[in-house]
Amino acid sequence: MSDKTAKVTPMMAQFLEIKNGYPDALLFYRMGDFYELFFDDAVAAAAALDIALTKRGKHLGDDIPMCGVPVHSAEGYLLTLIRKGFRVAVCEQMEDPAEAKKRGSKSVVRRDVVRLVTPGTLTEESLLDARRHNFLAAYNEVRDDAALAWVDISTGAFRVMPSNRTRLSPELARLAPRELVVCDDLSAELGELVSESGADGTDLGRAAFDSASGEKRLLDLFKVGSLDAFGTFSRAEMGAMGAIVEYLDITQKGKLPLLRPPVREMAHGTMQIDAATRRNLELTHSLSGGRDGSLLSVIDRTATAGGGRLLERRLSSPSCDLAEIRARLDGVTFFKEASRLTEDVRAALRKVPDIDRALSRLGLDRGGPRDLTAIRSGIAAAEDIATMLSDRDLPDNLSDAASALTGHDALKHLLGEALVAEPPLLARDGGFIAPGYDADLDEARQLRDEGRGVIAGMQAQYADHTGISSLKIKHNNVLGYFIETTATHAQKMLGAPLSEHYIHRQTTANAVRFTTVALSDMETKILNAGNRALEIEKRLYSTLVAEVLTQAAEIANTARALAELDVAAGFATLARSENWTAPTVDESRVFDVQAGRHPVVEAALKRSGDPFVANDCRLSNGERDADIWLLTGPNMAGKSTFLRQNALIALLAQSGSYVPAKSAHIGIVSQLFSRVGASDDLARGRSTFMVEMVETAAILNQANDRALVILDEIGRGTATYDGLSIAWATLEHLHDVNQCRALFATHYHEMTQLAAKLDGVENATIAVKEWEGDVIFLHEVHKGAADRSYGVQVAKLAGLPDSVIARANTVLEALEKGEREGTGQKALIDDLPLFAAMPAPKQTAASGPSEIEQALADIQPDSLSPIEALNLLYQLREKLET
Incomplete structure (x- = not known):
């Protein structure tokens, strides 16, 4: 890269320098309203995204391949690339181009990677399945100890458990992580297992899994002096959690997500189900690969995204804790017996947005006004549900959930006052702060939207003040806004006391023009009103986000409680209807x-x-x-x-x-x-x-x-x-x-x-x-036991030719006769020549013989032993079943 950098333009040199730090990722290089890709990145991305590949300049002796995607629609392209196994380094402009020009005409806008997009670190709503977790996992071994840790940065879930290699496979099948981080010296040994799990494998150096460093990372992340309140963790567990935090620091460029304190799971706390069993039972996906036809698709009655994720988690991880199982069943029983209440609660739950993911995006500074309104709507619905449950005799687990639904009155009032009902997606679009919330914003908006009306009001004020009814306020590109009157009336304004307020600007053949300090200020305000309104909204947005994040833990608890109620009510609805x-x-x-x-x-x-x-x-x-x-x-x-x-x-x-x-x-x-x-x-x-x-x-x-x-x-x-x-x-x-x-x-x-x-x-x-x-x-x-298998009858139902069914019955009778008389092989051999006399299966020119017909045609009866003949029948049966 260094030799090339010396020969290319400053911009290309910057691209190559940044790309050198991310050799395994495609570099999305921000240039104005587009992310551009160059060299091999462009070739790979153009093929994966099915977009045009073009050429740029001749700086290295050849045209440089390039392609680009619009910034405003980049999420869709990112999703395609991630699904196809790519990782993407997002490189943004870190300063205004005007600032770069101050350093010289050939200065390049400063850019840097702000995020490394990988399968396990997605948070955008469009890149995720709302009803499924998106886990990033890390596996660590320390001598005879081993552990698995996992997070979903889109919801804040953070868990860890002891797990040796025997247990690792079923645990990966349970969690289905999108990405698994392992130590580079274990990568080769675990390669096949990682591949079987369907996760993308990521290697980190041994230092990332050091338990002492991991503990320090966790202390810094949660801003605590000790992890004792979270539980006792082994060295392997501490190292696995530390590796996850290290990886998040690398991919998020220091902007760590809002993670909840880690929860330690016991190795035998859930039912162990290996990958083959999950596949055979079609728990969350059918054998065809989709959700339809799975157990989950049939039993899912949840009304919220959070409830849907919890249901899948419960189904993938059935509990072995008897008290926990009974508590969950008690909750279902409560809702099943209170059908009217259940329907009211479910109606309220349908109004609950995805609080967890909105909170996560706000914490990572990837959110927008709609995430704030999601929080507002969620806590408002939670309060409504709390009211419905307030006078009920709830079982313990639902009582705990209900107690977490309230306590957000001040935040709900703040967001209710501050935000419009349906805000835009992005803060940069403006228009999300409600009228009447901020006086400065209202003034800026008025000037932006009603500038002419404001000027007309000032004109009337000046006409009344001067006693000149013909006075006008006009505008041109040279003077901006100005007061204009005829020469006859101008003498009055040029003399005291009006001359102290009105400043002479220009005299023309037919008129004299003036201004005032207030008019000049208003002109500046009007011209800058749009930008000023947007800046005020951005400042208010940051204030609101900060207020939400100070209550992140309480909001997350409310989200978990809503999911708990949703699953219980959904199970009750299922039980009642089915x-x-x-x-x-x-x-x-x-x-x-x-x-x-x-x-x-x-x-x-x-x-x-x-x-x-x-x-x-x-x-x-x-x-x-x-x-x-x-x-x-x-x-x-x-x-x-x-x-x-x-x-x-x-x-x-x-x-x-x-x-x-x-x-x-x-x-x-x-x-x-x-x-x-x-x-x-x-x-x-x-x-x-x-x-x-x-x-x-x-x-x-x-x-x-x-x-x-x-x-x-x-x-x-x-x-x-x-x-x-x-x-x-x-x-x-x-x-x-x-x-x-x-x-x-x-x-x-x-x-x-x-x-x-x-x-x-x-x-x-x-x-x-x-x-x-x-x-x-x-x-x-x-x-009791079946007297026979009825295989020939089933073959007849499947549509085998009558001649094959007749012959199968003949062979079967011969085998059974030989079994009874103890002469099985002789009886079968004596009878088999008749098979050769049967007419050959008909063939059609269009399709040729079927696989079964071809197998029958290739049979040499005299060479078959009794066991081979019986195996032939079994093989034919298997083909039919397949």
Whole structure:
């Protein structure tokens, strides 16, 4: 850069010098009303933003690539770049161009980077999802100790917890941070884990994670002499929090956000749910990637953005604290039983803006007048809700929330008096201070908007004072405003006593012109009224912001209380409209759900007018009930739905919600594991079966006796006997070693024998009926084992050609006959040649053979063993399911 700098213009030299400090970011270089990008930054940005790439000058032997975006619409471009993995250094003009000219004609306007925009440090409303947190996290290791800290600078949330590497993966899945800061000497080791979490990885030097330096940063940030009031933190935790503050200092250029004091979470305070389980259960996102179709989309009845974020947090982090769970359920019960009050509260909540994010933007000096009115509207609505709740017998958690809604009378009055109802977005636009609030502002506005009227009033005043009715006040570009009268009357004004007040300016052929000190002052005021009005408004804006920030902690408490009330009222509304019931949650190992339902599937069926078939599930409920249900039955009968619905009922109960069931008794679930569905991971060279085995291994290695495990079709991705062996051994391990509660669905009917050998295993099946060769799914779960899988019938329903169905039945009969007579292989081999005589599948010129038809056409019957033939059928079934 230094060699280039010597050859380019002063402005280009400044760009290169600043860019040298931010090699990994695109530099948005402010030039008037545009942010300009040059060199490689311009090439990359133009491609990412799909904007024109142009050339500038020939200072380095070649044209310099450049592109630009307007300052007023820069947020949209920033969002696109951040989503595409870029970071942006925003470089602003730090002085007026006129000041630069005073230093010389070739002087360059002083510029500097004011902010480094990264995924984890966004605050702008247009760049964020209002109903989701935007976490920045930091992970730290100190010998045998490790910790994870995270913040959302858009809301001020700041938390930390002990977390080793085993725990780190599920915690990242829970938090879904946009950015993860790690020490550079751990970067290579954690690279794959960071990539899997979906976060952008950022490296900092080891010094940033030093615990002593971290403590000092925190003391300075919160302006306290000791952190004892916040709790006791380990060296790893202190280092992780310190690294976050250091990174914020780097990216915000010393303008630290309004963070609340850090809260220490216990490692086992929430239900552990790994990434695979979250994905399989579609908690906050469906398998397609969107919010629609997820559990969150079905249960969200919140009215505020803050409530929406809290609901997602509760759903992602179900509590394991029994007192906390019961307190949340008490709040839901209160609102459910007071339906009229609930509707009144929810109506008031709908008027609440996003207080947390407005407060954060004001604290970072990125706010505007609308953020002030958001604070005003929020605290006014909070006071209204407090009044509604004032004479009610509230449960403890709602009582605590209600007490945080008041105490803002003076601020509400101030903002109410100072601000108009609907202000502009930016302070620089003016017009947000209400008339009558400031006398100087009113005068400036009057002069700006009614200058002619003011001059007319002065003209009448002067005419009356001089007794000259024809006196006029006029204006030209040379003299400005002046008093003009005819030569006849001028003599009167030129003589005493009027000459002491009226100052002669000019004599023309037909008139004489005068001025006064008051008129000259008024002229200056009129000419500067617009700028003066805007400057007064900016000063008043700064005063109002400062007043808000002095009460930031109290306002943040009010915002949290409103979110708490919103979630409780939303859960109550959900329970009432969907006929959900209050679960009993305790420290036992009981899992007893009567008439349970899958909330997402039920919602989909309701839209189509079909009923949902509810089912019971009873585990670990005394001597008569097993810890594990072994579930058999055909595909499409509802096994996966049954497995998932019970996992979701446990999760909802510990989130503090009512549940979709007639009744539910849930003993605290410490971990939730789900191995359901099949997918590969081609990027990492993993087949479907390998992914299944990796996820199963994680369950068997981590699940404790308070875990709830749901497993579906373990072992089906390999040869029949291999798969059966793996599934058999997995079930035994869950029973003997993990000793957890589990629902285990399988097509291996041989496994039903385990119910007789293992005390804690019980068989259950999905009921079906056959009618004239077709299968009818009843979706009812009852005790016992299925007599067969009905795979061929399901294949028929899926639309396989009749010839394939007929042949499948022939092979199946041969296998079953061989099984009965002990001559399985011979019976199958004797029968297989008939397969070759079948007509080949029809092909169309347009599309060619299907994948299944091609597989059938490639079969060499005489070379198949019985097991290979059976595996073929399983593979065909999997293709159909896929």
